[in-house]
Amino acid sequence: MRGLLLSAKGVSVSFLSSRGSTEALKEVDMNVSAGGCVAVVGESGSGKTTLLRACLGLVPLSAGSVTLFDRDLSECGDKELIALRRRCGYVPQDPFGCVPPTLNALDAAAEPLRITGKGNREQALLKAGELLAELGLDDQDLWKERVRLSLSGGQRQRVSIARALSLDPELLLADEPASMQDAANRGEVMEILRRRTRKGMGLLMATHDLPFAAAFADRVVVMYKGTVVETGPPDQVVENPLHPYSLALIAAMPGIGKEIRPPRPVEVKDRSFGGCPFAPMCPARTDRCRQAPSLTSASPSRSVACWNVGKESLER
Ligand SMILES: Nc1ncnc2c1ncn2[C@@H]1O[C@H](COP(=O)(O)OP(=O)(O)OP(=O)(O)O)[C@@H](O)[C@H]1O
Ligand SMILES: [Mg+2]
Secondary structure (H helix, E strand, O other): OOOEEEEEEEEEEEEEEOOEEEEEEEEEEEEEEOOOEEEEEOOOOOOHHHHHHHHOOOOOOOEEEEEEOOEEHHHOOHHHHHHHHOOEEEEOOOOOOOOOOOOEHHHHHHHHHHHOOOOOHHHHHHHHHHHHHHOOOOOHHHHOOEHHHHOOHHHHHHHHHHHHHOOOOOEEEEEOOOOOOOHHHHHHHHHHHHHHHHOOOEEEEEEOOHHHHHHHOOEEEEEEOOEEEEEEOHHHHHHOOOOHHHHHHHHOOOOOOOOOOOOOOHHHOOOOOOOOOOHHHOOOOOHHHHOOOOOEEEEOOEEEOOOOOOHHHHHO
């Protein structure tokens, strides 16, 4: 694939905790190309953050591989891993934890430049100031405030985005990058990121919010319980969702004049139903769903993991 920056193949991740083992990702495939914007969408706990972290080699894989800038991360030593990560920007889901407690907004945005030795202190601060202003933080008094003490959640999140953009990343991994912004600022933040993708940056973004993803992404990856259940161009997934879980997500989207319904009909819950991860909740399950379906191409641009979806579903 031309301009491929990131490729995850069959990626599985398990965590051990007091609750036992959690399979946070199961055989996930996903690609991001230069200039592309891929949005990973799914409910809380579906594995979005784990996927972004796995793509940066920040969590060990139990199976599969991640290739970043043509390098398989499992073959990289620590030095090479750091060098590859420096070509990426990362906006963590929690903009509070990512900034050292003593830093003010300007120093926080300049820190990656100073750590990597790109330019002198003055140049680093100048660039950080430009980025903060681009992100709507143009009040220079605010730049002197400690990020953790005096900035609002939305402001902190914009500082965190400025940090991630400070090294002009070839690939940005952004975890809920606009979750703390008001409606006007959300669009603005995304427009800033899209401006970068038009210049060739690849963008992998995690979000709960399917309409938000649909407005900005070229491709959506719908996840449920650590598995990819559907991928495709956002307009097609929203207009004609193929997987019953995507359908439930869209039915739950608020809209003007639309009655808000719970995403799943509770009466069909059957937690003992194994196989397809959505089967316990699925109104359309059949006996075949006791075996997990794999992600299969439904058209040249769309894939779905559901036994009940065939090519004819695209003609609905
Ligand atoms: N460090 C960890 N140790 C144990 N379990 C973890 C760890 N990180 C994530 N998990 C588990 O992995 C699963 C996926 O978590 P993840 O944070 O990737 O979900 P998410 O889709 O990002 O959720 P949210 O939308 O709430 O941010 C969850 O069941 C979570 O409890
Ligand atoms: Mg998350």
